[in-house]
Amino acid sequence: MDRSCASADLFAPIDPDFREQACRLNELFDAQSVAVVGASNSPTKASHHVIRTMQDEGFEGRIFPVNPSEDTVLGLRCYPSLAEIEEEVELVVVSIPTRFVLSVVEQAAARGDVGFMVILTAGFAETAIADNVTLEKQIVDIASAAGIRIVGPNCIGVINPRTKLCTGFAPGLTLTPGKIGLITQSGALGGAFLMACGSQPSPLGFSRFGHVGNMSDVDIVELLLCYAGDAETKAISMYMEGIRDGRHFLRIAREVTQEKPVFVLKVGRNALGSRAAMSHTGALAGSDRIYDAALRQVGIERILAFDDLVDVSKAAAYLPAPAGNRVCVLTQAGGPGIIAMDEIGHEGSLCLAPLDPSTRSALEDLLPPMAMICKPDGYIDMTAAAMADVHARALQIVLDDPNVDSVVFITLPPTFLPAMDVARAVAPVASAASKPVVTCFMHGHAMLEARAHLEHLGVPTFDAPDRAARALIHLTHAWNHQSKQTGGSR
Amino acid sequence: MDRSCASADLFAPIDPDFREQACRLNELFDAQSVAVVGASNSPTKASHHVIRTMQDEGFEGRIFPVNPSEDTVLGLRCYPSLAEIEEEVELVVVSIPTRFVLSVVEQAAARGDVGFMVILTAGFAETAIADNVTLEKQIVDIASAAGIRIVGPNCIGVINPRTKLCTGFAPGLTLTPGKIGLITQSGALGGAFLMACGSQPSPLGFSRFGHVGNMSDVDIVELLLCYAGDAETKAISMYMEGIRDGRHFLRIAREVTQEKPVFVLKVGRNALGSRAAMSHTGALAGSDRIYDAALRQVGIERILAFDDLVDVSKAAAYLPAPAGNRVCVLTQAGGPGIIAMDEIGHEGSLCLAPLDPSTRSALEDLLPPMAMICKPDGYIDMTAAAMADVHARALQIVLDDPNVDSVVFITLPPTFLPAMDVARAVAPVASAASKPVVTCFMHGHAMLEARAHLEHLGVPTFDAPDRAARALIHLTHAWNHQSKQTGGSR
Helix, strand or coil, X not given: CXXXXXXXXXXXXXXXXXXXXXXXXXXXXXXXXXXXXXXCCCCCCHHHHHHHHHHHHCCCCEEEEECCCCCEECCEECECCHHHCCCCCCEEEECCCHXXXXXXXXXXXXXXXXXXXXXXXXXXXXXXXXXXXXXXXXXXXXXXXXXXXXXXXXXXXXXXXXXXXXXXXXXXXXXXXXEEEEXXXXXXXXXXXHHHHHCCCCCCCEEEEEECCCCCCCCHHXXXXXXXXXXXXXXXXXXXXXXXXXXXXXXXXXXXXXXXXXXXXXXXXXXXXXXXXXXXXXXXXXXXXXXXXXHHHCCCEEECCHHHHHHHHHHHHHCCCCCCCEEEEEECCHHHHHHHHHHHHHHCCCEEXXXXXXXXXXXXXXXXXXXXXCCCCCEEECCCCCCHHHHHHHHHHHHHCCCCCEEEEEXXXXXXXXXXXXXXXXXXXXXXXXXXXXXXECCHHHHHHHHHHHHHCCCCECCCXXXXXXXXXXXXXXXXXXXXXXXXXX | CCHHHHCHHHHCCCCHHHHHHHHHHHHHHCCCEEEEECCCCCCCCHHHHHHHHHHHHCCCCEEEEECCCCCEECCEECECXXXXXXXXXXXXXXXXXXXXXXXXXXXXXHHCCCCEEEECCCCCHHHCCHHHHHHHHHHHHHHHHCCCEEECCCCCEEEECCCCEECXXXXXXXXXXXXXXXXXXXXXXXXXHHHHHHCCCCCCCEEEEEECCCCCCXXXXXXXXXXXXXXXXXXXEEEECCCCCHHHHHHHHHHHCCCCCEEEEECCCCHHHHHHHHHHHCCCCXXXXXXXXXXXXXXXXXXXXXXXXXXXXXXXXXXXXXXXXXXXXXXCCHHHHHHHHHHHHHHCCCEECCCCHHHHHHHHHHCCCCCEECCCCCEEECCCCCCHHHHHHHHXXXXXXXXXXXXXXEECCCCCCCHHHHHHHHHHHHHHCCCCEEEEEXXXXXXXHHHHHHHHCCCCECCCHHHHHHHHHHHHHHHHHHHHHCCCCC
16 A cells, blocks of 8 residues: 555545445345355365355255265265256355366356355465466456356355355354454454354354455455445454555545444554565555554544454444543442543543533432542442442433443442342443443453343443443544544434 | 652662561461451351351361351351450451441450451541541551551452462452462452453462552552562562552562562553542552653563453463563464564564574475465464464474574464364473463364363463463563573573
């Protein structure tokens, strides 16, 4: 990405053909007939897990294993070649040795009904060997002439958790429908993200997953525009190493961020990371400062840590947009409250909510005498003397204050106050709020049941107070950008 | 802490009386006879949980409940007052209303055998009400005249997981002996830390825990010196809001960091955090920049996030000291590897290990052809084609290279490679190493069994690659300081 990224052509209109192509990718995610070339009964093969995951999860469509050496695969009739399948095939998943891929693409082209191919096989342009690069280009040319879009090669492809379409897999992966669309330039990172989502106190679902590998045809920019148009996708999270055409990406991103929050973990932040990224996907990372400025200019919220990408995705999936950046920190424990305050103060873009005098006096009436109310203003330490109902009523009081745009809620229920009591009291208040409430129930295994209860009702919980605050900060940035662009209407 | 902190009197010798007093605090942690004043059969009372935790965990010593209204508490004979206990009482734990505390201190003083009192009760100097401040001072004067040391008031006190002495409690708390000494200025934060340690894939034990509340007598500085002399404590982790005598603290810290790594989560990093800290413990946080410089000068490794304090404590508990700052990043997955590289490059104090040519050729012989070896030097992407034994052998090869001081090891075992197979292969290599190896098995529930196996054998695992790298960076800083001070001998 060079300096000209930041220039005026970001505002150039998007090519209508490109928009139509991106829109057509929705058919890929909705495919109901899938051939798996290289299908195997051996659990050491990727293709085996592709089919098994769709079977286990209950894919609604039809699966056609293709392998000349098998009669059945995982109980399904297996076809010797693509040509033998009499029914319609919308999507072909390819998991065979590199040298056989070209002929499978020719067979797919010859059928006339195939719209998409996901090529899992590696060994193409990413090797930087001339013959392999050429082979990849030939494949794309043949597919393109037949109107087939290629995802990959060298990828784990796409997942739609609603239909249970899944060309990728990861240990313990379950396909929970949700509101986050993930786009990743690393299959491993994408898999780890899904496993992290599935391991939250209540599994965090997703709407779409896409790993596009070598991006020989479909790339992350096109996926971004596709997700923007998907009604189930409320926010988009990306893992990004680098892209060929920075201007094109930024132009699309500028439009998409007006519709939905976009969070990007962009790596290659320095010389070490860039050089590792180059050896991974050949990404020319370019100057990180230019990237950083360009991402900010188009309204992408940049994320710096893996955990933070999971955290902000959870916040974006569950929470409404904040109307502004005035946050109230409501804590039941001093130390954890200070840690959240440090995080907010360090980042600097949120300010503490100047509480209305009526809010303050309502809190004084409610809270135990040792409570610290508005020291400083907008910060309330209820102390460990606060029982479950006091937690809930204090939260309602601060949410009712028109000067409060969002709340960081922290508690460490003492032994004699069951965490589930606090969760049951707080969850209805937080989930009914029209303002975002991020919560932190400290800590560990003892809080998992309470956290699951909250998340099940749409109230996100975070592992540490600073992480809760950071998720809120990122969320507020993303929505602030949008409200600026759209004049506050959302 | 004012500017003079950084002046030459940091090198003044430590007062021998103070050193002796700090050393005597070991008797507090080793107390075998404990009276609990305010003992109750009601599970809503703190004192109830103090006794129950010690009973459940198997405290080796004797517990004497004291409460004039009860005959027995939790099956133990209950005494009407301290005076009635015929046997020796080394430690008195006090959990009664504020106004009765003074007379209990007088009773304890009258006995002649009490060495320590832990006063859980709040409502003293922390209220900033003149009468309460005076009361706290009177208590300390009476205790001091009788040779009794006071911990608190307004605290959860001390824990020794070896003897199961425990004056504090937290939901789900288990007392696992280990090598980390914790000192905290927030009971909640301390409790959360212990709960976090107990919730690791394999519970992370600790050697000592101390929350000293108002620090009317025993303070965090004295605990620091006490822990320095405890043979079980390998490293010290602290949560700190502020202290009265910065120079005194730094002088002690300068000595302690020559013995053991000291990690401090010092809050009040900015105006918001400082003002919250002031309302919590009255800590005058002072200029954070001066704190930061002073902590660095005396060799304290500053930690900025709650998760990081847990992570570095785990690293310090399990790992040997690195001989230098040359790190090798050995990953099986590109994206996660780049994230670790970004973290190392961002911080900047570690450098990639310049691998010996023989290491490189051994890796070339071992690894699959698509592996990226030393692009850049010191970074190895084994790729997902690496099986369990290849993980282990590659780790052994880089550990054997004299140019490598430490290793970040990352893997995301694919579905067809059970994570436990990788863990079983890697654990013996990593645990036998004389160099620190931090590991990241991505991700979530599916990796917990493998991570538990590794940690059980002393190999720390971390939730994300950047967190593994950061823990190693902090650990290397702490040991680097020590080797500079001691001329490399350790």
